Amino acid sequence: MTAYIIKRLLFGVPVVFGVSVLVFLLMALVPGDPALAVLGPYATDENVRELRERMALDAPLWERYGTWIANLARGDFGYAYSLERPVAEELGERAGATLLLAGAAFFICVLLGTAVGVASAARQYSWTDRFLSLGVMVGISTPAFWLGLLLIVVFAVQLRWLPSGGMVSIDGGGSVWDIARHLILPAFTLGFVAAAVVARFVRTQMLEVLRQDYIRTARAKGICERRVILRHALRSGIVATMPVLGLQAGFVIGGAVYVETIFQWPGLGRMLVNAISQRDLLLVQGGVLVVAVAYVFVNLLADVVQHALDPRLKR
Amino acid sequence: MKKFLRNPLTVVGCVLFGGIVLLALLAPILPLADPNETNLRDRLLAPGSDGFLLGTDTLGRDILSRLVWGTRVSLAVAAAATLIAAFVGSLIGLCAGFFRGWVDTVLMRGIDMVLAFPYLILALAIVAVLGPGLLNALIAIAVVNIPFFARSVRGTALTVSAMPFVEAARIGGQPRLRTLFAGVFPNVLPVIVIAMSTTLGWMILETAGLSFLGLGAQPPQADLGSMLADGRKVMLVHPHVGLLPGVCILILVIGINLIGDGLRDWLDPRLEGGAHSAPGAATSATRAADIEPDETTGDALVRVRDLEIVFGEGEASEPAVHDVSFSLKAGECLGIVGESGSGKSVTAMALARLVASPPGRITAGSIHIDGIDVLSASEETLRGLRGARVGYVFQNPFDSLHPVIPVGKQLAEAVRAHGGADRKAAEVRKRVTGLLDQVGIPDPEKACRAYPHQFSGGQCQRIAIAMALANEPKVLVADEPTTALDVTVQKRVLELLARIRREHGLAMVFISHDLGVVREVADKVIVMRRGKVVESGNVVEVLRNPQHEYTRRLIASIPRLGAGPEQSLGLDDSGKTEGGT
Numbered sequence: 001m002t003a004y005i006i007k008r009l010l011f012g013v014p015v016v017f018g019v020s021v022l023v024f025l026l027m028a029l030v031p032g033d034p035a036l037a038v039l040g041p042y043a044t045d046e047n048v049r050e051l052r053e054r055m056a057l058d059a060p061l062w063e064r065y066g067t068w069i070a071n072l073a074r075g076d077f078g079y080a081y082s083l084e085r086p087v088a089e090e091l092g093e094r095a096g097a098t099l100l101l102a103g104a105a106f107f108i109c110v111l112l113g114t115a116v117g118v119a120s121a122a123r124q125y126s127w128t129d130r131f132l133s134l135g136v137m138v139g140i141s142t143p144a145f146w147l148g149l150l151l152i153v154v155f156a157v158q159l160r161w162l163p164s165g166g167m168v169s170i171d172g173g174g175s176v177w178d179i180a181r182h183l184i185l186p187a188f189t190l191g192f193v194a195a196a197v198v199a200r201f202v203r204t205q206m207l208e209v210l211r212q213d214y215i216r217t218a219r220a221k222g223i224c225e226r227r228v229i230l231r232h233a234l235r236s237g238i239v240a241t242m243p244v245l246g247l248q249a250g251f252v253i254g255g256a257v258y259v260e261t262i263f264q265w266p267g268l269g270r271m272l273v274n275a276i277s278q279r280d281l282l283l284v285q286g287g288v289l290v291v292a293v294a295y296v297f298v299n300l301l302a303d304v305v306q307h308a309l310d311p312r313l314k315r
Numbered sequence: 316m317k318k319f320l321r322n323p324l325t326v327v328g329c330v331l332f333g334g335i336v337l338l339a340l341l342a343p344i345l346p347l348a349d350p351n352e353t354n355l356r357d358r359l360l361a362p363g364s365d366g367f368l369l370g371t372d373t374l375g376r377d378i379l380s381r382l383v384w385g386t387r388v389s390l391a392v393a394a395a396a397t398l399i400a401a402f403v404g405s406l407i408g409l410c411a412g413f414f415r416g417w418v419d420t421v422l423m424r425g426i427d428m429v430l431a432f433p434y435l436i437l438a439l440a441i442v443a444v445l446g447p448g449l450l451n452a453l454i455a456i457a458v459v460n461i462p463f464f465a466r467s468v469r470g471t472a473l474t475v476s477a478m479p480f481v482e483a484a485r486i487g488g489q490p491r492l493r494t495l496f497a498g499v500f501p502n503v504l505p506v507i508v509i510a511m512s513t514t515l516g517w518m519i520l521e522t523a524g525l526s527f528l529g530l531g532a533q534p535p536q537a538d539l540g541s542m543l544a545d546g547r548k549v550m551l552v553h554p555h556v557g558l559l560p561g562v563c564i565l566i567l568v569i570g571i572n573l574i575g576d577g578l579r580d581w582l583d584p585r586l587e588g589g590a591h592s593a594p595g596a597a598t599s600a601t602r603a604a605d606i607e608p609d610e611t612t613g614d615a616l617v618r619v620r621d622l623e624i625v626f627g628e629g630e631a632s633e634p635a636v637h638d639v640s641f642s643l644k645a646g647e648c649l650g651i652v653g654e655s656g657s658g659k660s661v662t663a664m665a666l667a668r669l670v671a672s673p674p675g676r677i678t679a680g681s682i683h684i685d686g687i688d689v690l691s692a693s694e695e696t697l698r699g700l701r702g703a704r705v706g707y708v709f710q711n712p713f714d715s716l717h718p719v720i721p722v723g724k725q726l727a728e729a730v731r732a733h734g735g736a737d738r739k740a741a742e743v744r745k746r747v748t749g750l751l752d753q754v755g756i757p758d759p760e761k762a763c764r765a766y767p768h769q770f771s772g773g774q775c776q777r778i779a780i781a782m783a784l785a786n787e788p789k790v791l792v793a794d795e796p797t798t799a800l801d802v803t804v805q806k807r808v809l810e811l812l813a814r815i816r817r818e819h820g821l822a823m824v825f826i827s828h829d830l831g832v833v834r835e836v837a838d839k840v841i842v843m844r845r846g847k848v849v850e851s852g853n854v855v856e857v858l859r860n861p862q863h864e865y866t867r868r869l870i871a872s873i874p875r876l877g878a879g880p881e882q883s884l885g886l887d888d889s890g891k892t893e894g895g896t
Contacts, residue, residue: 019428026444138565140572141568143564145524146557146562164551207592210593214716217715218717219596222699223732254435255435272436284443
């Protein structure tokens with residue numbers, strides 16, 4: 001197992017390298033003078049010259065990449081001009097909020113998606129199945145940003161049960177209960193939409209597994225159908241679902257951008273959108289890099305979990 | 316095409332999508348208000364207001380008209396992005412799958428890099444570089460969807476490129492590119508169409524999303540996403556302004572997704588023949604009148620009368636078994652012989668209603684086992700039958716054991732299944748190791764912790780036999796238990812079955828295509844062909860004096876040591892059960 005994890009980590013290295021190159025190239029290839037793009041139209045000539053020097057813009061591309069990576073290694077992500085503070089500081093402050101939101105949404109996504117998928121497959125063609133499949137179809141087709149608005153209108157405006165947003169910071173001294181209250185609507189918005197895809201995949205996977213010979217064996221033993229489904233079929237179904245869960249993590253991270261915007265959640269997604277509007281490219285670069293690297297590791301984790309759950313993959 | 320429109324949901328999808336597309340196309344000639352005409356006196360009117368069917372927005376513009384025109388923009392952007400992504404992605408996938416080698420490696424590693432990003436984040440990064448705007452959003456969305464096309468197309472292109480006609484074209488000196496576009500491409504087209512139908516929905520959502528974030532359509536241009544963002548500002552008091560564009564997106568995407576599902580069912584050959592159906596817990600059974608036991612079968616443990624099993628529904632249905640009757644006393648062994656498709660396995664599965672259903676149904680006859688009327692039994696009663704009174708050993712031992720649950724747990728579950736739910740763990744464990752020992756598995760303690768793939772086929776079958784014996788059943792049904800095994804292993808497993816039958820006084824139903832094997836284990840035999848019993852009786856007599864031509868041919872096909880090459884009978888020994896067909 002340890003050997004596998006190490007092997008997998010090593011495979012992750014070129015991917016992370018590729019990601020960093022791509023992120024670097026994206027920003028290096030911005031049309032026009034990058035320094036001007038970073039500083040905006042109102043920069044003084046002196047500032048531009050200074051930044052050009054700091055970014056070593058006159059050096060060849062590979063050398064600039066080297067400088068950039070070396071700076072990253074020292075925790076220097078550059079300076080966010082729109083916020084007048086270092087990018088690293090801003091990222092550090094916001095990563096936690098996104099992690100909390102995405103984590104909660106992912107939890108809902110996995111739980112809800114699996115439950116619906118299993119219930120649907122266990123009674124294929126029944127009214128339960130049809131009803132759930134319809135729900136899944138609606139879920140897959142729902143824009144997350146619209147669902148968020150709808151939930152705000154219903155639960156915050158009409159029913160006044162939950163706040164519509166206004167979370168300032170997750171470590172700003174609010175009580176756990178306060179954070180949880182602010183978390184419910186955004187996490188559910190994001191989780192619900194992501195769950196639909198999982199539900200669909202789990203249903204298909206379960207139907208596939210239920211046709212296998214070992215399910216017939218389980219039934220021939222005389223154990224109850226509930227156990228056949230939940231223990232025998234789901235066990236295999238979950239193993240096959242792991243890679244999809246990894247992909248869904250990406251969907252959740254992406255969807256967080258919308259949800260954070262709607263619910264004014266102080267996370268990386270909203271930061272990215274603001275940074276793009278302000279053309280604060282170093283901030284965008286830092287944010288994209290952090291999210292992408294985190295995503296690489298989530299997929300790596302999904303692989304490792306799948307490996308741990310499936311003894312056939314062990315040597 | 317008929318098949319495509321047979322699914323009512325697909326029709327609903329066509330109506331939704333077609334209707335919206337038609338509205339969007341006809342926008343210029345429809346009697347709609349000017350979508351950009353502001354009217355500050357009529358701001359934020361509720362839906363149903365005089366002259367404004369869906370109300371007005373923050374600037375007093377007619378929402379209905381804006382929705383129609385906004386849908387036009389969203390659809391155009393999504394369609395363009397889909398075409399670009401489909402073109403570039405498919406080209407990459409085609410080349411990678413067709414040329415393989417370094418072309419494949421380089422292209423697909425590039426695709427992997429793009430896939431290393433969550434796609435919305437990558438789209439944001441691209442917009443950040445190019446700057447906000449609808450065209451840039453379109454480019455970003457097209458780029459992030461290229462990997463999806465590349466991957467789907469590559470897979471199919473690989474398969475198609477390995478087909479004989481491609482090789483033939485190469486040998487025939489046809490230019491490679493011509494083979495690629497004239498030979499491989501048409502075969503890959505269905506995949507591209509399916510992928511396009513899938514992505515079009517995503518594209519609509521993503522375009523709207525970027526516009527919602529203020530990174531797509533810029534005023535005065537408006538698409539559904541930017542309208543939603545506008546409405547958000549007045550959401551607390553006038554929610555309809557923001558919610559209506561969202562409803563529009565939702566309906567549009569549902570329509571596209573429904574059509575996409577229909578296309579997949581239509582174009583994907585793998586889904587042919589209801590391959591998506593999973594069998595239920597028990598074969599569905601409609602019963603004819605109950606049949607009283609007559610004198611000859613009064614003390615029988617297993618009694619089957621006029622059994623009829625049908626596969627499929629309606630016009631496509633065909634009887635797999637009909638008019639099959641037999642009975643079995645305690646300690647007896649009945650052999651059922653026939654070639655693939657003769658209905659022998661289906662008959663055996665039906666004893667505990669294990670025939671996959673759908674597609675199988677028991678349509679007539681009766682089955683009684685140990686006093687239980689199987690066909691009218693409740694699920695609860697059936698559970699009391701399965702494993703407790705009737706044990707099963709299946710054909711393919713690898714596939715019949717759960718691949719990711721340790722063997723010991725699978726056995727313990729069988730032990731606990733009947734009247735032992737609260738047995739002590741140590742007691743169950745002792746029973747499990749006892750069972751494994753009984754079937755000749757060395758070091759049972761260690762075997763308990765292992766998984767099926769760590770055993771040989773013969774050992775797996777021994778474990779399966781141990782599992783079938785867990786609750787001392789009165790009847791053991793063995794469905795081609797040795798077919799999937801090596802010849803030498805076959806013999807030992809047969810010996811094991813014979814020994815167990817002797818020691819436990821079991822009644823056994825032994826299914827095989829090999830009359831030679833049946834001769835060694837069975838007392839009685841029935842010979843089946845095309846779902847019917849063609850001959851039955853004492854095994855020695857049937858072999859000595861076969862009445863039916865088919866039986867004679869089966870006897871002739873029994874392999875003898877030193878005999879010439881086997882006669883070809885069209886017997887299928889490929890090791891596939893007919894139970895699955």
